[in-house]
Every structure is written in structure tokens, then in C-alpha cells.
Amino acid sequence: MKIAVDAMGGDNAPQAIIAGVEQARDQYSDLEFQLYGDPAKVKPLIKNSERLTMVATTEEITMGEEPVRAIRKKKDSSIVRAAKAVKDGEAEAFFSAGNTGAVLAAGIFIVGRIKGIDRPGLTSVLPITKPGSARHSFVYLDTGANAESKEHNLVQYGFLGKFYAENVLGVKNPRIALLNNGAEEDKGDKLHKAVWQDLNDEADLNFVGNIESGDLLYGKADVVVSDGWTANAALKATEGTAKMMLTLIKHGILNGGLRAKLGYLLLKPVFHQIGKQMSTSTYGGAVLLGLKAPVVKTHGSSDATAVTNTIAQIHTMLTSGVIEKTVEFFGQASSVDKDDKNE
Incomplete structure (x- = not known):
């Protein structure tokens, strides 16, 4: 299972993000990580590259930027690229400690809502x-x-x-x-x-x-x-x-x-x-429930422990199939509502 990680988001990024990801990688043998960010800042922090893939990006969305404008303008930012990886099926989940509004906007407009939500x-x-x-x-x-x-x-x-x-x-x-x-x-x-x-x-x-x-x-x-x-x-x-x-x-x-x-x-x-x-x-991060895949935002001030715990939370979401069960339930509900309206 692959998790797309915004390596540049957060007050303590990329240091805390990389340290937390490596701790989680060592705990979960079934996880792989795609690290989106500036290679010059991220690569020197990686101690062991096993199951870690560096994906270079050229832009960053800062904490103070207007969310929707930022994700539309900065197509090569770590937030947008990581969200798009999930949309395109290259990863199963998206994690960030960055701009909350931008993460929410990327989740809704790029990853996409579950039908019926x-x-x-x-x-x-x-x-x-x-x-x-x-x-x-x-x-x-x-x-x-x-x-x-x-x-x-x-x-x-x-x-x-x-x-x-x-x-x-x-x-x-x-x-x-x-x-x-x-x-x-x-x-x-x-x-x-x-x-x-x-x-x-x-x-x-x-x-x-x-x-x-x-x-x-x-x-x-x-x-x-x-x-x-x-x-x-x-x-x-x-x-x-x-x-x-x-x-x-x-x-x-x-x-x-x-x-x-x-x-x-x-x-x-x-x-x-x-x-x-x-x-x-x-307790991990905040999840944007109602999307087609796990999109999880942890605190901007998160340390490596918080990052690791949040990834543990994502691991449980992926292995439990909670998103698939949600998709199935609301898909059936939408079909029932449509049938009722046709009658």
C-alpha cells in the first residue's frame, strides 16, 4: 500500500515528516511512501531509502495562502502532486501537515467526493x-x-x-x-x-x-x-x-x-x-471523511511521533476497508433515493 506524503507541509517540515515516515516504515512492512517535495531539502534527511520514493516538486503552498487559489495556481506543489497521485491510482492515501484549507481543497477537488456525499x-x-x-x-x-x-x-x-x-x-x-x-x-x-x-x-x-x-x-x-x-x-x-x-x-x-x-x-x-x-x-490527524480515499491532515506543529501515529491511523483505514464500505453504503443509498424520485 502506497501513501503519498506532502514532505514540505508543516512547521517542522521536512525534518519531522521524514523522521516520522521512517519510523512508520519500520513498523509497517506493507507500506510504501512517495515523498513529494524539494529533493535538495528532503534527500539529505533520509537515513534509509527502503520503500521510500522521492518525487521532485518545484512549488510549495505556505500556511498563509488562500487555499483554492493556491491549489489552482501551484500545480507542481507537494500538496497538489500528492493528491493527484491518489486520484490517478498511484497511491492509496494522502498525508500532509501543511495548509489545512489547501489540503481540504485538494481532497475535495482533486481526490474527489464519494457519490452521495x-x-x-x-x-x-x-x-x-x-x-x-x-x-x-x-x-x-x-x-x-x-x-x-x-x-x-x-x-x-x-x-x-x-x-x-x-x-x-x-x-x-x-x-x-x-x-x-x-x-x-x-x-x-x-x-x-x-x-x-x-x-x-x-x-x-x-x-x-x-x-x-x-x-x-x-x-x-x-x-x-x-x-x-x-x-x-x-x-x-x-x-x-x-x-x-x-x-x-x-x-x-x-x-x-x-x-x-x-x-x-x-x-x-x-x-x-x-x-x-x-x-x-x-490520536493521529484529522480525516476528511466522504472522499474516495483517505486524506489525512495532522497538526502543522506535529513532531515525528505525531507523524508516525497519523500514518498508523491511515494504515488502519486502508486495512479495514472503511472507505470501500462507505462508498458501497452511500452508493446504495443514492440508488434508492433515485428510484424513489422516479416513482
Whole structure:
């Protein structure tokens, strides 16, 4: 299985990208990698070229560029060339830590949507922090691919999240929840009330109702669906709160005298465990679900560990056949809808 890698994207590229790819290559004997980028910058970093193929590109899409204009103008960029390799069947998946908007645009306009999917959703896997929970993570979409969504888009996200949770996370009959401003079924605006009813009417979804943003990390659902604007705002608020709490704890330790510092030394293994559980590097990248192939975007600040974990995520997607199962399901659904309209 071949993965097309944007070797130039990300704050720590190409060093972290190449190091992470080589670690993943050593872990998975059934993976090969196509490295798209500037050979002068990439080749000196490669320690072992086994199952690595260098593909020279002459352009880069930077973090600040307008996404759609960039992929249309810079045809020889590492992002565009890697995405095109997937479209042309030269690779099975596309990975990047670069410009998020450009990766999404390349995924939608080059790799292409699955028939029956109107708006692919950006999907993140987030930690469950409730002590004693049987689950360690949950699927969260759409986290920012679409600022606005219609009722049927969110229902499609429910199915996309279900397939991902079942095939990639190994969750049987995953619980689906709708992000809303209250847990009661009559909460929310007109859109969310309608989506609640649609999800509740789907016999193939284990819909458990609404979930509030304050309960996202408590393990009440295996899949949480939302429109991109709301989900992204809630995600950033959660991340900001976590960072603030860590800053306050650090400040308290540094300014708390000898007793606080001794307490930290005693609790250091606990802090390390919590840090690992909450680290974005642990859970891989964000997947643009609804496309014909895995398109996965990891954080721009990702280190080699994050890159390796994201490639592990892609490996599971490829070996589980989650994309093929999604294509089959929505293809059948589209045929049924077409037949209904003809009648």
C-alpha cells in the first residue's frame, strides 16, 4: 500500500515528516511512501531509502495562502502532486501537515467526493477523560470543513462517523450524539431540532440524543456530529481551557515554594500520563471523511511521533476497508433515493 506524503507541509517540515515516515516504515512492512517535495531539502534527511520514493516538486503552498487559489495556481506543489497521485491510482492515501484549507481543497477537488456525499466532513479523534471509561476516544465531525450545513449533511456525518468508529476504532454499535446547547430533545434552533428528529428516525444509527459541549470528553457518545462552525468553536474552546489549566498548574508549582515543587516531583508520573492522554500526537490527524480515499491532515506543529501515529491511523483505514464500505453504503443509498424520485 502506497501513501503519498506532502514532505514540505508543516512547521517542522521536512525534518519531522521524514523522521516520522521512517519510523512508520519500520513498523509497517506493507507500506510504501512517495515523498513529494524539494529533493535538495528532503534527500539529505533520509537515513534509509527502503520503500521510500522521492518525487521532485518545484512549488510549495505556505500556511498563509488562500487555499483554492493556491491549489489552482501551484500545480507542481507537494500538496497538489500528492493528491493527484491518489486520484490517478498511484497511491492509496494522502498525508500532509501543511495548509489545512489547501489540503481540504485538494481532497475535495482533486481526490474527489464519494457519490452521495454532498459535503465531506473534517473528522477528529478526541480523548475521553472520564476515569474508568471503557472507551479511550471518540469521533467528532465536522470540525471545520464546512461553516454551514443542512439537515441531511449532519445525518450523513452520523453514518460517516459510525463507519469510522466501527472500522478504525473497533467500536461495536457506536453511540451517536448531536452537539447542541442542551441535552433535552427540544433544545436548539430549527436546524438542530430537525436534525435530532432525522437522526432519531434512522434505524441504522444508535442515536442517544443531544450532548452539550461541556460533556464532550466524558464518554457519553462514541460519535458526536455537528455543523463545522459549532464543532470547531467548541473544540477550540476546549483546547483553550485545557491549555489555560496547564498554565495555571505550572504557575502554581513554580510560585508555590518548596512544598509545591516536592509535590510535583512526587506526581510527575501522573502529570506525564495525563499529558500523553491529552496530547494531539497520540490520536493521529484529522480525516476528511466522504472522499474516495483517505486524506489525512495532522497538526502543522506535529513532531515525528505525531507523524508516525497519523500514518498508523491511515494504515488502519486502508486495512479495514472503511472507505470501500462507505462508498458501497452511500452508493446504495443514492440508488434508492433515485428510484424513489422516479416513482
